[in-house]
Amino acid sequence: MFADLMRTTLPIVSLILFFYLIFEPTPYRKAPREKEKTKDSLIYLSITTVGDLMCHSSQYHYAKNEDDTYNFLPVFDLVKDYLSDADFTIANLETVLAGTTKHFSGYPQFNTPNEYADALKRVGFDALFTTNNHSYDQGDNGVLRTLDELKARNIPAIGTFYSQKDRDSVRVFDIKGFKIGILAYTQFSNITVPESKKFLVNHIDSALIAKDIKQARAKGAELILINLHWGAEYQHFPNEYQKKIGSYIASLGADIIFGEHPHVLQPITFLKTGAGASLDSCLLAYSLGNFISAQYKRYTDAGVMLTVRLAKNLKDNKIKIISVEYVPTWVFKGKLDEKMQFKIFPAFLAEAKNYPLTMRNLIPQEFNQLSDEHLQKMKQAGEDSKEILTYYQKNLKNIIWKKPFAQDSIVSLPLNISALPDSVFRKKILLKPQGK
Template identity: 40%
Template sequence: MRLISTLLIAIILLTGCLNGPSLDKPIAGAGTGNEQISSEPQAEAKPEDTSFHTDGEQPGYVQPPENKRNDADYPEADGDTEAVWMAVGDIMMHMPQLPAAYDKQRKRYNFNPFFEQVKPILEEGDWTLANLETPIAGKSLGYSGFPRFNAPSELAEALKYAGFNIITTANNHALDRGAEGLRLTLNNLLAQGFTVKGTARSKAEADKLTIVKHKGIRMGLLAYTYGTNGIALPKNKPYAVSIIEEATIIRDIGRLREAGADFITVALHFGTEYQAQPNDRQKALARKLIAAGADIIAGSHPHVVQPYETVETTAGDGSPRRGLIIYSMGNFLSNQRGDMKDFGVIYKVRIHKDKSGMTTIGDVQPIPTWVYRSGLKGSYRYMILPLERAVDSRQIKELTDADYESLIRSLDVMVQRITSMAAASNTKK
């Protein structure tokens, strides 16, 4: 383990980064994540190239310390200032994730325990983003998993508890419950105080520029998806889900720059599912958007982690500019297991603004995560774990030495995968 830690530190120093892996052995039965409570798991779909179109402790867990974030504690500086951008990949809610989270006494769901171990990390961010890949329209539209999701509205409360403050909703499951599901999802997210981007209830909401300011730094935010699984956009509401169109994205980047954004994040739901490397169309689009003025591309959809890279380009005034492309952050939360689908990455990126107003991307630190699933079928329990810490501390007593060795091997694979393009981009400089 010391060797892996040393390798991680060396990579961070050379490329500005860190990462995570996959335990394929079922702790209590395996599944694709597509199963319904009343039926057997469904067969997993073949990869598709979609680049453009309880508050109580659970057994075996270590209770993390409280780490409350309060922006009022960080007054704006007159000179240089720095803030932290954080993001995770897909948050999904398959049906097996529901039963054990239901509190029969209170007659409501409590998903907070899913996030307890990563909460202190997420609260370090000023902008902390997640891609919500399920409607959370609530009980009125019925709960369901794959292929057309709908989760309890209490998930929004848990995301707030975990430390997220920005949610992107442009993905292929945005219309799983139609226009009404989209509307209720937005209502539930906005009721928790989230900044939301990617879907809209009105043309005015869709056209509104999203700029979020922390510590004197203004981040512009955009979010788009390749499509909606063949579900047509609501009649007379083509704005309901933001679809990837290169010219439109470039135009929106320009609008944010004109409105005073210091840096711009573009969340893209694109790529080929279950592929460890980005395809050519992903790379071409992401690099064009960086050249057009985007600073960070936050990718999702493949359900496995793909590499990140830094790209050197030129700003409008001719000065050099560094962009960050994260092709896929994997699954942050789901019931999918095996083949690296139960692993994800928290990205922690430092954003620096100097006295002249120039904003730059600083250190990039990927933090690998693993969705630990315990219990028996019908009552699974879930916990997102910071993987390296879990392996070093061996905090889950239910795992065997062989389980931990498998996790260590997976961690090593993830480190190499995530940093493979970062090392290449550094070599080209």
């Protein structure tokens, strides 16, 4: 009788265990709570950022459908689970959405289909930095219409504004119990913004930045996150201007600084902070390179998904960085599934042929369509990224795919996880901007 019972129940128990392992949220993929507390009254937050989100003409040509609509979603298929896994994901939108009154265009004066914003929203971006050297490519209309389109999709825009009053209203977001002031500035503008419209695009100005940080703190910001569009293109190390401005902003009490514009990666470091900062040191990523673009030469096709994990003690409200982690990426341009397309690959996939047979079913089918030359470029991108990013900080955590569903793995998301139902995954929390 016991044997019969075992034969009856064992398959059921095994099936339940199988679905539990698949659908039970992992430590980085758990259901949202207003305040996740431990015995020590700690709450946690993960912030992910990437490099420039560009849209050259070949990108929207490849994304065009037969009915003249556009689909940019396939570009992000292999990285969207990393993007949506973070509590808060943000990046630099280096184009504008000026509409069809002007033709869509790539470099040097960008204008991108609205569907680009749709894709960014769906793959997990919670907010976008909108101030950079291309913000004014299509004049006032380009700035204002981009703000309208992002607002319609509930994507906060940081760094460009409707009016002087709007510009002077510093954004402070409440994200999972962390109040974060988020600011953005650019060193350049390819087309000069009229003096009477300076409020449209935030430019790097030491006095203005000091004023904005002070205002954000007055509004209750516990952390100050600043994005800077700066530096020299295609240079792998920060110039003196970046070092000087970065140190100055850290001295004002900034906690985290993200940078871009060079279109290649630059190192990550920590700087001494000034009065008012919540963190012991200011985290500075000088340049996050390109996340997606049509630039194809070595270094410009390499990017990164950078994640900062924070903990806050509710007893004394002290905040600390738990870890700084990165996933190197590489952009493929060519034919996949009989269609010309762009696709972002996690660079560690270059070694997928060496994975155990038990893990081969988790390798995306696109991988099998890559040539040896593609794999070599992907491998090179990963190696370059690690060397550059960790030049100053050798202890940064390089995220690799270990064992799917394993509780002790650094990243426990399998690459084909997007095939599972949406209900499995933690829903993104609603951002609550204050002071607008």
